[in-house]
Amino acid sequence: MTERSPLDLQAISKYLKPRLDGFDGPLVATKFESGQSNPTFLLKTPTNNYVLRRKPPGVLLKSAHAVDREFRVQKALSGTDVPVAKMHHLCEDDSVIGSSFYIMDHVSGRNFNEPTLGDLNNADRTSVMKDMNRVLAALHDVNIGEIGLADYGPPGHYLERQVGRWSKQYRASETKPLPAMDRLIDIITERMPVDDGQRTLVHGDYRIDNMIFERDGTRCLAVLDWELSTIGHPYADLASVIMQWQLPVGRKGRGLMGVDRADLGLPTDDAFIMQYCERRGLDGIDNFGYFVGFCFFRMAAIIQGVLKRALDGNASNPEQAKELGAYVPVFAEHGLKALEQR
Numbered sequence: 001m002t003e004r005s006p007l008d009l010q011a012i013s014k015y016l017k018p019r020l021d022g023f024d025g026p027l028v029a030t031k032f033e034s035g036q037s038n039p040t041f042l043l044k045t046p047t048n049n050y051v052l053r054r055k056p057p058g059v060l061l062k063s064a065h066a067v068d069r070e071f072r073v074q075k076a077l078s079g080t081d082v083p084v085a086k087m088h089h090l091c092e093d094d095s096v097i098g099s100s101f102y103i104m105d106h107v108s109g110r111n112f113n114e115p116t117l118g119d120l121n122n123a124d125r126t127s128v129m130k131d132m133n134r135v136l137a138a139l140h141d142v143n144i145g146e147i148g149l150a151d152y153g154p155p156g157h158y159l160e161r162q163v164g165r166w167s168k169q170y171r172a173s174e175t176k177p178l179p180a181m182d183r184l185i186d187i188i189t190e191r192m193p194v195d196d197g198q199r200t201l202v203h204g205d206y207r208i209d210n211m212i213f214e215r216d217g218t219r220c221l222a223v224l225d226w227e228l229s230t231i232g233h234p235y236a237d238l239a240s241v242i243m244q245w246q247l248p249v250g251r252k253g254r255g256l257m258g259v260d261r262a263d264l265g266l267p268t269d270d271a272f273i274m275q276y277c278e279r280r281g282l283d284g285i286d287n288f289g290y291f292v293g294f295c296f297f298r299m300a301a302i303i304q305g306v307l308k309r310a311l312d313g314n315a316s317n318p319e320q321a322k323e324l325g326a327y328v329p330v331f332a333e334h335g336l337k338a339l340e341q342r
Contacts, residue, residue, distance in 0.1 A: 007041060008097055012052070015096050019089055020103065022047060033320075038067055038227060042106060049108075050088065054101035056309070068092060069152075070226040071102040073201070076147045081138035085222045107222040109212040114254045115245060115266070117208075122265030127218035129267050130275070132208060135220050136241070137279035140200040140234040149201060153231025157195040158202075159294060162232070163188055170301035173308035175325075180332035181300060187339055188297050193287055198235075204228025206237045207244045209254065238276055239291035242269050243299065246292075246334055252323060289341030296335030300328050 007029045016023045028044045029052070043050040055067055068090060075087040086105040094100060112118060117125045144150050154161065167185050203210075205228050212222040247255025261268055267275070277284060285291075307325025 007052070011096055012043075015091065016089070016103065038070075043103070049106035051085070051104050051106050052101055053104070054097065055099035066227060067100050067102055069229065071104075073149065073152065073226050073229045074104070076149050077142070080142055080147065082135060082142060083220050083222050085224070107212045109215055109221045111209065111212055113209050113251070114249070115208045115256055116249060116259060116264065117266070124218050125265040126267075128208075128213060129272065131213070131218055131220050132211065132241070133272060133275045134279065135211075135223060136206060136237060137276055139203060139206075139223075140237070140280065142201050144199075144201050144231060149231070152201070152229075153199075158199070158230075158232035158236070159192055160195070162236075162298065163192065163294070166298050166301040170304050173301075173305040175304070175308060175311060178329050178332060180329050180336060181304075184293070184297050184300070184332045184335045184339075187336065188290075188294060191290060191339060193290060196233075198233055199231055200234045202230060202232040202234060202237045204230065204232075204237070204240075206240045207254075233291075234280075235285055235288065235291045236294060238273065238285075239288065239295045241272065242288075243292050243295040243334075243338075245269060246338075252327070289338050292341070293335045293339035296331045296338055300331035300335065303331070304328050 009027045009029055012029075013023075013025045013027050017025075024045060024047065026046070029041045030044075032040045032042065038053050039056055041052045041054075043052050053067055053070065071087055071090040074084040077084045078086065085107050088103040088105070090100075090102040092100045112128070117128055120128065144152065163185075167189075170181065170185070203223065203226060205225055206223075210223060210225045211220050212224065213220055244254060245256040247253035248257045249255060249259060256266065259266070273285065273288070276282075303324045307322065307328065310322050310325065
């Protein structure tokens, strides 16, 4: 976490005291380093710790930074097999701190920034990855009607909708010509598979660093960062995991490129996909390379938006945002390569 935040703590305290049972000051807030899209803060009080997640200030792309949707989906998932933090309050009154925000419990546990899983032993690495797989399958098996999310995403072809949306978002935040990205947009559109009718709740950015695990165990306690969640195609979430693993090891790539996974107790791509299929009773997945290519395309568009906000002075962490922005052409090239795989 970084230095203390510029949040108006007096305004937050005044607003929350009559609306959040047991809330009382004094209040201390610290900004998390992560959370490029929606700035996120740890709120400490004498009796409890909370997390505040807000829309960033400034002019925003249409439909982006939907903290209201994040709040809704996590609240709906409470009581399912998908672990989420307890939601407390959504504030859509911009006059309180300058933008919408929500308050949730702070989940105390371990967060792994990279899929190499740091200093864990091999057995624990294997267990963490198995639980990551379990939670993903559980998410896609949630009955969206029973938890009140049947209208959480529009009907129709998920991939067609997403490619159209993120192509527009990319063009709206484009800062210089990138031929690889232009080619990727063309090919991802031309090779789009027909709609097979699968509609599940999808996270949209499912990866290990968006999860909190037990401090002394390997079970997932909460999945975080639901901004991109919607009703869509489940294979896109699975491909999001595989996409990240194709990237370089280290703080910037946070991938598994070149790693001897067997030596670390980590699953291969095929083993992780097979586990997922077994959990959901699937025989296999055809044309999976398209879904991986789609995920690279979408992430390239997202980080291009992060870069644009940094250049416009609206990024949550400007320097980190500019570093991420340099990866747009890298993601585009990876996406083109993935599309050649079946």
